[in-house]
Amino acid sequence: MPRDIRQFTDISQLIKRPRPIIKPTAYPWQQLALEVIERLRIPNFKRNSVFQACRQFPESVIRQAVIDTQELCQQGSRWQYFFKILGNYRQDQFNRR
Numbered sequence: 001m002p003r004d005i006r007q008f009t010d011i012s013q014l015i016k017r018p019r020p021i022i023k024p025t026a027y028p029w030q031q032l033a034l035e036v037i038e039r040l041r042i043p044n045f046k047r048n049s050v051f052q053a054c055r056q057f058p059e060s061v062i063r064q065a066v067i068d069t070q071e072l073c074q075q076g077s078r079w080q081y082f083f084k085i086l087g088n089y090r091q092d093q094f095n096r097r
Contacts, residue, residue: 027055029051029054029055033051039066043079046079049083053086057086057089065086068085
């Protein structure tokens, strides 16, 4: 992205210009949730559910659910299919006990 330097009058303004600070995530599951949200284009009203799922399930399960969703759901709302896969995992987990 090219910068427009003409908006600065001298070099001191260029140096003093604040840079945006991007805070790192506190937990690894938060970063995983952000990746899932980006890859599946999950709408804003379902973001909290993704964070909850990433906190509840192991990383390997979440990554496999994302891969399965991308392979099997070419059209439509991917986020619904993603949660359906996680729901099936939960049922399988309870049936094994």
